[in-house]
Amino acid sequence: MSTAATTHSTPTTHHARRRARTAAAFLLPFALLFAVAYLAPIGYTLYQSLFKMHRDGLGLSAPTKVFAGLGNYSDALHDPVFRSSLLRVLLIGVVQVPVMLGLALGLALLLDAKGTLFKRFFRLAFFLPYALPGVxxxxxxxxxxxxxxxxxTSAAHALGLHLDLTSGPMLAPTIGNMLTWGWTGYNMLIIYSALQAIPPELAEAARMDGCSALGIAWHVKIPIVRPxxxxxxxFSIIGTAQLYNEPAVLQHVAxxxxxxxxxxxxxxxxxxxxxxGYAATESVILAALAFVLSFGFLKLVGRRGAAL
Structure with a gap:
């Protein structure tokens, strides 16, 4: 009986190893590309952040690279200018991301509504701002x-209002408006695709139970498209942390x-x-902040989902 079991297990083990080798052969090109294009730059950035440029004497000689350990991180975290930039982006995201996603959800629900006319036209019109290059x-x-x-501003002045959208207090709302205009259609398309996967029988059953269109959207559709x-x-948290194009272009008129x-x-x-080295350090800190915010949001959503 043991001989039969051994004979039976040998082909099974050989087949499993063959499948493992085949899977590894298919995954190897992706793994190599992932390591070269993603892991290697991250590792090199971390390595660079541990060094700083040092000048001897009066600073007339060529700078030399010296090991600084966590010195660059200490300098960056104590730099009021860099801390202000982090806080500024965080405040923009706290206001802009919920507004943008609220608009995206509302537009997606309108497109998914049964009585909406010209759905293809409006879907293209809402998505068009994202189709344009960001710059x-x-x-x-x-x-x-x-x-x-x-x-x-001309219309505001005609009404007797002094409005300057490039003044200091208005820069953050102006940039937030540019982000909302450019990315609402993209997020709407993701949510709308999720809405299309909902079986129509669910909405029909809720309608037969006397649920209004608003009630169906709130109690049926939104919970299902929660993922x-x-x-x-x-995506929006990570994108806001990488904010560059809009202020870089706006700087020419502000x-x-x-x-x-x-x-x-x-x-x-x-x-x-x-x-x-200092640039690498600031990049690492920004990436860590985006990771913490994204992971923290996922944990918060996971806990609420488990509580429900």
Whole structure:
């Protein structure tokens, strides 16, 4: 009996090993590409963040790279300019992300409604801002808010209101508006795709029970598309942390927009100063912040889902 069991297990073990080797052969190209294009740059950035440029004497000699350990991290975290850029992006995201996702959800629900006309046209119209390159959209908005050119400020002045969309207090709302305009359609499409996967029998059963269209959306559709809402929120958190295009273009019509307005700006300026270690450090801190916020949001959503 043991001989039969051994004979039976040998082909099974051989087959399992063969399948494992086949799977490894298919995964190897992806693993190599992932390591070269993703893991290697991260590792090199972490390595660079441990060094800083040092000048001897009066600073007339060429700088040398010296090991700094966590010195760059201490300098960055104690830098009020860099801390302000982190706080600025965080405040923009706290306001802009919920507004944008609320609009995306509302538009997706309207497109999914049974009585909505011209669905294809409106789906394309809502998605069109995202289809434009980000820099092109930022350039368009820079002309719409530039002093002396903006039709928005002209209309406000006609009403007796003094409005400058490029002034210091208005920079964050202006950038938030540019982000909302450019990314609402993208998030709407993700949510709308999730809505299309809902069986129509669920909404029909709720309608037969006397549930209104608003009640169906609130009690049936939104809970089912919750994973899509979580996904778009995580994408939006990461995207807001990487904010660069909009303020970079807006800076040409808003001279009061500082060159360290966002963390990416600060890292870019460090690169221009040939301080690559400090730029790498700021990039690592920004990536860590985006990871903590995204992971914290996922944990919070997971706990609420478990409580429900």
């Amino acid at each position: 092109v959209g930022a350039l368009m908005w820079s002309y719409l808010v530039a002093p002396g050119l903006s039709p928005i 899509a809402l979580v996904l778009t929120t995580v 001279p009061n927009l500082s060159s360290n307005y966002t963390p990416i700006f600060a890292a870019y300026n460090a690169v221009n100063d040939n301080n690559f």
